[in-house]
Amino acid sequence: MQRRKGSNQKVGVLPEKVRAQFQLVQDEMNIHFTNKALIYQAFTHSSYVNEHRRKQFTDNERLEFLGDAVLELSVSKYLFEKFPNMSEGELTKLRASIVCEPSLVVFANELNFGQFVLLGKGEELTGGRERPALLADVFESFVGALYLDQGLEVVVAFLERIVFPKVEVGAFSHVMDFKSQLQEIIQQTNNGLLHYEIVDEKGPAHNRTFVSRVLLNNQELGLGRGKSKKEAEQQAAQSAMAMLKQSKPEGE
Template sequence: MVNKRKGSAQKQGVIPEKAKAQFEILQRQLEVVFKNKALLYQAFTHSSYVNEHRRKLFTDNERLEFLGDAVLELSVSKYLYETYPQMSEGELTKLRASIVCEPSLVIFANELNFGRFVLLGKGEELTGGRERPALLADVFEAFIGALYLDQDLDTVVQFLARVVFPKVEIGAFSQVMDFKSQLQEMVQQSNNGLLSYEIIDERGPAHNRTFVSSVMLNGEELGIGRGKSKKEAEQQAAQCAMRVITEQQGEA
């Protein structure tokens, strides 16, 4: 017989008042208000905390993590599909994998200071659990799962549009996004001519330099990009040029 117990947030034990106050701060920081606060608490409840409070009916975040993993992958997939129409299936898969992998999720969680809010058992706390990469990645996925259940997919997408998608747009995952090669292929397919790149500006001190690159097609500027390195600036310029070409093709 299938066990239909949902491990729902309704069974979540009574959260300490101090922790509740912290979660109110978190919601303000995230600009998200949970209708069912118990779901939010559950997303940040580690199994070690549950094990130390067995009589209080706490529910850990593992099931929410399972759900959040799927919701995150769907949301990122939809965003990439709509944002990069020129990318092949293989390229989209590679880029998505770099966004939803553990190291990336840890970065997202750390930037949101999620580790501070996790409910941990004393043993896990003493061994540095709040900084453990796997735990932080799991909490981020669990939060996504909780947000989806509490509200809807559109709310999740709006949250990701503030936290994750801008990083894709500024080239944080450029190691798997070779826009220069993709732009070259687009130009070759249309037999449109010769591409060239030029660094047109450098800003900031030596230790924090920003480069501005221009990409030209047959001597005519097609896009401008900025980056912390010349390579990143060129990649951003190429991405900008690809958008221009895609828009022009859509208008033709």
Template sequence: MQKHTHYKERKNFAKKAEEFKKFQQSIGQTFLNEKLLYQAFTHSSYVNEHRKKPYEDNERLEFLGDAVLELTVSQFLYSKYPTMTEGDLTKLRAAIVCEPSLVAFANDLSFGNLILLGKGEEMTGGRARPALLADVFEAFIGALYLDRGLAPVVDFLDKYVFPKVNEGAFSHVMDFKSQLQELVQRDGRGPLEYRILSERGPAHSREFEAVVALEGTVLGTGNGRSKKEAEQHAAQEALSKMQAKP
């Protein structure tokens, strides 16, 4: 019986090792110390059920990853939004590193399939539990940082997290109109003018199109479910264009 158990464990480990190998290939990151990668995905419930084995859970890596995420996201936002106030930067960073966002990032990469869980946690749906997934994402960032330093972490976030910021996934916490106003005032130029160009759709599902202009020149256009949202998107486009100029 014990021999059969050992054989089953070895088979499961070989299968999991192959999954981790494919995972590293899919994200374009290769760990020098694969034990760190396994640890990032090892839940405490798994360690509790394998006390005779030298397994470590991911809680310490989660602690480190949380700090590394704060730093790398802060650096990205600081560079990307040169006119954004400290308060708005803090608010935006909080939206990116909060639990629901981390869970979404983890799900995009199918992190749940790789987690090493105890049987009890597995049976109660732990693999899909938001807090557990968010912890694993932070632990993975911590493991990647320990294994190869800050640059690979930034590369990973450049590929899987920062594009979502660029696509406007967190624009609900950003005030683009204030940023644009600040940028224009800094250059000593005239007042901004917002205009609603069109309204479409039934009363319960309106869509507005807005433009923002400066001294008669249209800087950006945007759409939204409200006039305010359309104006924010117009300001966002204007900011992107102005910040892209050398």
């Protein structure tokens, strides 16, 4: 299938200094656009377009729309495969915490996207370069531009570097706090005390995998694996909840 390159958007002539900045951001990410106009557009705010009407620039709003959809699809697929025991409601809640403005701002700041945005003078003077909504929009626009230029596989590879590792180390554990959920279940049935222990550690120090188990009155309820002890314990709790759900008599 032939990918659209976005060749029909209006493109003004950027100063050499600005084009050098965009080369820098591509070098830092080791991602180089075939159609340079797409990355320029991804970082072009509407305020910049309004101040350069005669130079035929296009803002990033359409790319933002596309990037939002691509990001949601990519994150959905990752979560679906990563958490096979998670319910539809839990998946939706976790996805929403990843594809939301505060999280997108974190990703954009990690890549220093703010310094590369093309802004109008008024937006610049009022602190637009650090405005959360603007940064979130730029991140989505970049994803949209990358998708048009190089396809979904490259987008997923980009997210595997910037977004997905944060899920794996528990950055969104406040959303999927299975340990608290399991504790509530046990308290409702008054079935005793829960205890977590690490039963195995594998791999080198920089890429270690931990195995945890959760016990109820010294009886194992579930096993979990993760890149950190915290993640392994959360996975063990999730496994335990799945086991308790399966063993629960129908109708209860």
